[in-house]
Amino acid sequence: MTCDRCDESREAGYEFCIGCGELIDGCPECDTSRAEGFTFCPRCGRALTQPESKKSGPWRPFIALAAAIVTVLLVIEVVALIVGAPSVWSWAADSVQDILILKPELHVAGYIGGLPLQLFWAVQVAVLLASAFILFRQSAGALTQRDIVEAVSKTPMYHVAMLLCAALLLNVLVILPEIGSLEVADTPSGFVPEALYAYANAAVWEEVITRIAFIGVPMAVLAACHLRRDFPLYLLGGFGMSRLALVLIFVSAMIFGFAHMPGWGLWKVLPTFISGLAMGYLYVRFGIHASIMFHFAVDYMGVLVVGPAAIVVSLIMFAVIVLGIPSIIEIARNIWANRSELREMPAVMPPDQESIFSRRD
Numbered sequence: 424m425t426c427d428r429c430d431e432s433r434e435a436g437y438e439f440c441i442g443c444g445e446l447i448d449g450c451p452e453c454d455t456s457r458a459e460g461f462t463f464c465p466r467c468g469r470a471l472t473q474p475e476s477k478k479s480g481p482w483r484p485f486i487a488l489a490a491a492i493v494t495v496l497l498v499i500e501v502v503a504l505i506v507g508a509p510s511v512w513s514w515a516a517d518s519v520q521d522i523l524i525l526k527p528e529l530h531v532a533g534y535i536g537g538l539p540l541q542l543f544w545a546v547q548v549a550v551l552l553a554s555a556f557i558l559f560r561q562s563a564g565a566l567t568q569r570d571i572v573e574a575v576s577k578t579p580m581y582h583v584a585m586l587l588c589a590a591l592l593l594n595v596l597v598i599l600p601e602i603g604s605l606e607v608a609d610t611p612s613g614f615v616p617e618a619l620y621a622y623a624n625a626a627v628w629e630e631v632i633t634r635i636a637f638i639g640v641p642m643a644v645l646a647a648c649h650l651r652r653d654f655p656l657y658l659l660g661g662f663g664m665s666r667l668a669l670v671l672i673f674v675s676a677m678i679f680g681f682a683h684m685p686g687w688g689l690w691k692v693l694p695t696f697i698s699g700l701a702m703g704y705l706y707v708r709f710g711i712h713a714s715i716m717f718h719f720a721v722d723y724m725g726v727l728v729v730g731p732a733a734i735v736v737s738l739i740m741f742a743v744i745v746l747g748i749p750s751i752i753e754i755a756r757n758i759w760a761n762r763s764e765l766r767e768m769p770a771v772m773p774p775d776q777e778s779i780f781s782r783r784d
Contacts, residue, residue: 508548510616548623582709664708671707680694
């Protein structure tokens with residue numbers, strides 16, 4: 424199945440469509456790998472034992488609905504980011520903020536304030552807007568297809584929504600039994616500069632020090648060892664699954680979870696570990712923009728908990744949590760259906776594996 428951006432992407436020299444995110448001319452390794460007896464393509468990660476046009480699962484329409492709801496949520500949050508950006512710029516002129524890194528424990532590397540903080544804020548806004556634009560553009564092509572549910576299920580937005588719903592529901596189930604005894608960190612909330620900055624900073628900077636640092640850097644080094652000229656682009660993610668990538672996803676999620684313990688307490692580790700797994704998967708499969716948007720969708724709800732959008736965002740959050748039920752079922756179904764292919768997953772990337780951000784040679 425192709426979208427209306429495939430021809431444009433092909434002419435521009437891309438291997439993956441900028442509209443639907445699919446390989447434009449199919450993976451050149453699939454037929455060879457299938458002939459050699461593999462059940463899992465080492466290049467694109469596609470299962471070789473199942474037809475590409477398999478029927479949609481019964482839960483996909485619900486997750487497609489979740490994708491639409493999460494899209495609305497992200498639009499509201501992006502508008503809030505744009506509207507609040509000038510107030511944060513003014514606030515940053517007289518503010519000082521710490522710069523955190525993971526070593527892997529949380530560590531304050533230094534402080535930033537005044538004009539440098541304002542410029543840092545401008546970079547964060549630019550990254551968030553670019554990430555939203557890329558995610559929306561990659562997913563919008565599905566709306567022009569005849570079978571919208573099937574087309575949407577192949578978009579990054581579908582997977583962002585499915586993992587977001589599943590993660591939030593699991594977080595609620597984990598937290599609910601201890602809701603009366605939780606230690607809550609002193610974090611800003613509402614449409615105020617402190618909250619606008621803090622949650623945008625979390626969505627961007629935490630992805631840099633967690634996903635890029637602990638997944639992207641090792642994979643970029645590995646790509647450099649394979650003499651790939653595009654190895655710096657591996658820092659942007661989207662290089663596909665391997666057993667090494669799965670290990671790095673797990674390690675980064677563990678570090679991400681325990682990094683929240685000093686400010687929140689031990690109860691915060693498991694929920695953030697679950698979210699870390701989701702963001703790691705999105706980073707590896709689709710790229711850093713997808714994990715940033717997942718993070719942004721979750722955190723910026725803290726900005727919108729009060730004010731005119733509070734009721735709408737509360738209803739969206741409730742719908743997202745309810746849709747976590749079919750999302751978890753669909754995730755489990757996919758894992759079970761593809762369990763045999765996991766054995767054929769390559770241990771590391773093949774020498775010619777590319778990031779989705781790489782152009783064809």
